[in-house]
Amino acid sequence: MQATYKTIKTDGLAETEIKKSRFLCHLKRVTSEEEAKVFIQGIKKEHWKANHNCSAYLIGEHSEIQRSSDDGEPSGTAGVPMLEVLKKNDLINVCVVVTRYFGGIKLGAGGLIRAYSHAVSHGLQTVGLVMGKLQQEISLDLDYSLLGKLQNSLPETTIKETIFAEKVTVICRVDEEQVENFEAEIIDLLQGQVTITRGATGYEEIPIE
Incomplete structure (x- = not known):
């Protein structure tokens, strides 16, 4: 057993708006990949009208399992930046899904990376860390x-x-x-x-x- 770990304080939801697009950041503590997949599918089912439900998760004492999905956004502009925010905060056993409702203004690759990164960072600030x-x-x-x-x-x-x-x-x-x-x-x-x-x-x- 490791001496210390960092993770989110509680499951939660945080919303941000960037150039008329709504970004809903859903966060959940998970202990298995199956649990993460069930959570992601649940969000997709709930927000089936959304343009994208991008996801990322880290699981294991040393984050042995790392996965991310752009869910239709240009490759590398959503899932990976979301995963990087989790990694930079040294978190374990966390799954995050960012739901995007497109507002009509395209953000470009750089804008998407910043938007999804910001959505996760804002989500972490909202639910807190332990x-x-x-x-x-x-x-x-x-x-x-x-x-x-x-x-x-x-x-x-x-x-x-x-x-x-x-x-x-x-x-x-x-x-x-x-x-x-x-x-x-x-x-x-x-x-x-x-x-x-x-x-x-x-x-x-x-x-x-």
Whole structure:
């Protein structure tokens, strides 16, 4: 599992108008090529009256699967520029479809490239991006007398839950690459008066401003 990834915060839709043509940018998180194809076909069915439904997607931890389609626009003027925007933002597991309703004014090859690129960039700004960080769940069992000392040394964002029983159990989430350092610091802070248990690993998604 990779330590971090970037993707869109949520599925969504953003619209722009360029020289009377409407560009609707549909974005969706996907985890397989089949899922991406179903999404693209769904948009095409919904917007069957549109002049073009161009698409691009990146799938896999290292974007192993990359596809794009100009859907009738001049070759290289839509799908590839859309894909490049996703790649420049280092995103994974994203499918984008830009629907164009022609407004009567031709944009030319350069204009089309800029329009489709802008539509995707605007779409990403609209739905937002997140950074996923691989984190380890760590349980700390300690005496009540040490709780204040521990809480004062930990950022609030690190503590997931505190359970009060015969002893106190503080459940923390720590970035995977920081686990060994974190455990060593806790042992040193509490002078060994703590029982440390590692739990599940998973991704925590943090919005990118």
